[in-house]
Amino acid sequence: MFKVIIKDTYDEVSKEAFKVMKAVLDEKKDAVLGLATGSTPIGLYQEMIKDHKENGTSYKDVITFNLDEYVGIPQDHRESYYTFMHKELFDYIDCPEDHIHVPYGAGEDPEADAAAYEAEIKKYQVDIQLLGIGSDGHIAFNEPGTPFDSETHVAQLAQSTIDDNCRFFDNDPSQVPTKAVTQGIATIMRAKKILLVATGANKADAVYGMLKAEKSTDCTASALQDHEDVVVILDKAAAAKVN
Ligand code: F6R
Numbered sequence: 001m002f003k004v005i006i007k008d009t010y011d012e013v014s015k016e017a018f019k020v021m022k023a024v025l026d027e028k029k030d031a032v033l034g035l036a037t038g039s040t041p042i043g044l045y046q047e048m049i050k051d052h053k054e055n056g057t058s059y060k061d062v063i064t065f066n067l068d069e070y071v072g073i074p075q076d077h078r079e080s081y082y083t084f085m086h087k088e089l090f091d092y093i094d095c096p097e098d099h100i101h102v103p104y105g106a107g108e109d110p111e112a113d114a115a116a117y118e119a120e121i122k123k124y125q126v127d128i129q130l131l132g133i134g135s136d137g138h139i140a141f142n143e144p145g146t147p148f149d150s151e152t153h154v155a156q157l158a159q160s161t162i163d164d165n166c167r168f169f170d171n172d173p174s175q176v177p178t179k180a181v182t183q184g185i186a187t188i189m190r191a192k193k194i195l196l197v198a199t200g201a202n203k204a205d206a207v208y209g210m211l212k213a214e215k216s217t218d219c220t221a222s223a224l225q226d227h228e229d230v231v232v233i234l235d236k237a238a239a240a241k242v243n
Contacts (some may be wrong), residue, residue: 014043150184
């Protein structure tokens with residue numbers, strides 16, 4: 001079931017998302033957080049850092065699982081999702097390094113690393129899974145056509161995703177990795193609660209596909225129509241086609 005909240009600005013979207021995240025942390029100090037990369041969650045991560053600094057909210061008992069990681073770039077690459085998460089969040093909170101899980105995409109056998117990640121995340125239940133949404137409706141790197149029963153796997157990135165992400169790779173699509181290790185749709189759906197944030201006009205079609213179109217792997221986010229507890233926080237531009 002979707003609860004949709006529409007805000008005027010990116011800043012307000014981030015603050016609203018923080019409230020949802022904080023409620024989970026307040027209830028359970030050893031919460032399992034599912035985290036996402038991309039531009040959209042950065043404002044929420046800034047709110048979490050500020051709250052940690054000012055109010056002492058602790059992450060020392062928290063466990064985290066990220067959604068995905070590029071295949072074929074080293075973990076310490078400036079654009080790896082491992083680096084992103086440290087730079088945008090983990091370096092500023094007190095979550096122990098051994099509580100942090102980011103899929104490993106730099107190994108010899110990414111399929112085996114994906115299977116190992118799925119086995120690890122299955123030992124827990126994610127209390128809240130943060131998601132962004134791709135302009136093609138993907139969640140994590142589950143591109144159009146990915147089956148709803150998919151678990152963590154190696155995915156081929158869609159050309160539109162490569163084009164969207166080339167802004168991080170000197171605007172050069174040939175530098176963007178073409179594959180990723182990603183949680184599957186079924187992995188994501190096991191989370192107790194989902195928090196999806198989307199801003200900007202280029203997300204409006206994907207948001208429509210998730211909320212209003214018939215459930216279909218053409219827009220993998222539409223799988224969330226079957227989840228019991230999804231909070232969707234949008235700005236007006238991303239909500240333009242569902243209002
Ligand atoms: C990131 C992820 C992706 C992004 C999506 C939106 O871990 O799994 O699905 O959430 O591509 O990215 P942004 O927020 O950069 O528009």
